[in-house]
Amino acid sequence: MAKQPQNAISPTRAEDFPEWYQQVVRAADMAENSEVRGCMVIKPWGYGLWERIQSQLDAMFKATGHKNAYFPLLIPVSYLEKEAAHVEGFATECAVVTHHRLELKDGKMVPSGELTEPFVIRPTSETIIGAAFARWVQSYRDLPLLINQWANVMRWEMRTRLFLRTAEFLWQEGHTAHETPEDAMEETRKMHGVYETFLREHLAIPVIPGEKTEAERFPGALNTFTVEAMVQDRKAIQAGTSHFLGQNFSKAAGIEFESRAGQREFAWTTSWGVSTRLIGTLIMAHGDDDGVIMPPRVAPTQVVILPVTPKEDTKAAVLEACDKLASEIRAQSFHGEPILVEVDDRDLGGGVKNWEWIKKGAPLRLEIGPRDLEKGSVAVARRDRAPKDKEFLEAGSLAGRIPEILQSIQDGLLERALAFRNENTKRIDSMEEFRSYFTPSNEEKPEIHGGFAFAHWGGSAEDEERLQKELKVTIRCIPTSGDLCEEEAGECVFTGKPSARRVVFAKSY
């Protein structure tokens, strides 16, 4: 028998990170490419994670006063034309619907009824929601209007990757309208904060909250705020955005109201969103060479119980003990919800099942066999430790300890991710250092290199573009809060011009 590899995923992260990512998504059975170009099938384990993300974020949106609604998938092309920057930003990636009927012609179905005005499949909904807001808002008393939509959107991307960039993806888009610019800006920052909290506390991913430069701004926005995460190839990934749209969209859509002073005024709007990209971020932030590691708070199954049934005569007793433990654990709660536990009693080899759950990243695996029944023990294996690392704990008191164990995994993941980010974040004060930091030593097959560079910047949009062309590095954000936000004057590394603060540079997804 051939010796099994040490780890479940091949290649390893160090060998080939992009390929590792794809293998992990498949090994964890989260999603697969579909027959439709650029569109994925999200499988139960991946969708289960999305549902957890969805329900927890939704609760945070509700707690901040938002209500859910749903708007059409199809947007009249003329709506898009109303905001100049917006059209320019999205035009090239729109899927367009031009017909409404099929006819059988020479054995093939062909479109026949041409629409008088084509629709685009929403790439985002500012315009169509703006049109609704224009109807809904009459008076300052109708404001603020705080709406969120959970939906799918479509952007016809050149190159797609499961979860990170797909033609169709799932997301939430918040859209709000306010009486004053101050109110709208406060909303923009508030939701920016909600994302930072969610990423850190729920997904165990530390992020740098900050503002985008003009070049990276959402088309049509006055300010774009972002939370930037670092994943294990040391690249940055934009995990969530919050935009202050000023009056651009309200003027385009006619969101007008009568103010307290009796004047007709345009509302101040915001929009903010996160997408299924969070799933890709989570995989790349926490995964190891054995697969996904799910942070307990969002794991679709937090505890898996694996019955070990070597002998037929003890099988029934083992299964019974597993079910009993499962219901004890289910009675416990973790962050206010019953613990999600599953007894995997499928008729498969124990090793196979064990490795499946490792690859899926279930936070805790519990094994109960005949010997455990005699000794009153349970073998406990944590996903944040080595696959063979098990600890035997006392069965009677185990259920009560599960919440604290899950929390310790949750905390450990955040600490580990934070340490990784800090190790790969560097203050840089010279151009030479900057260049060498972002230049791989093997041009043919670039190894994992670079990280976050924290440097002074006083350049223009053109300088920024040049930087991207030369080194593939962009300004990820100008930090607005958090431990990496410090106001300290200095000189731009590239131009020597004065700079009020350091900004974050990185290669990105």
Place this chain on the structure above:
RNA sequence: CGGGGCGUAGCACAGCUUGGUAGUGCGCCUGGUUUGGGACCAGGAGGUCGUAGGUUCGAAUCCUAUCGCCCCGACCA
């Protein structure tokens, strides 16, 4: 859309240079042996070799076109 690579069983691949009608491993099914572990033995199911043309007595293999996928770039959540 540019540069590179690749489409052969559910998955990973070999075979192609030197054309002769398809193979290996994993997975799947059946039976047996095993059992604190990604098991073993035996038997079995499964492929018009991406698609369409062409050359040829004969094409997975040679030629042309086309579609799709992956990696790198441009674009982007």
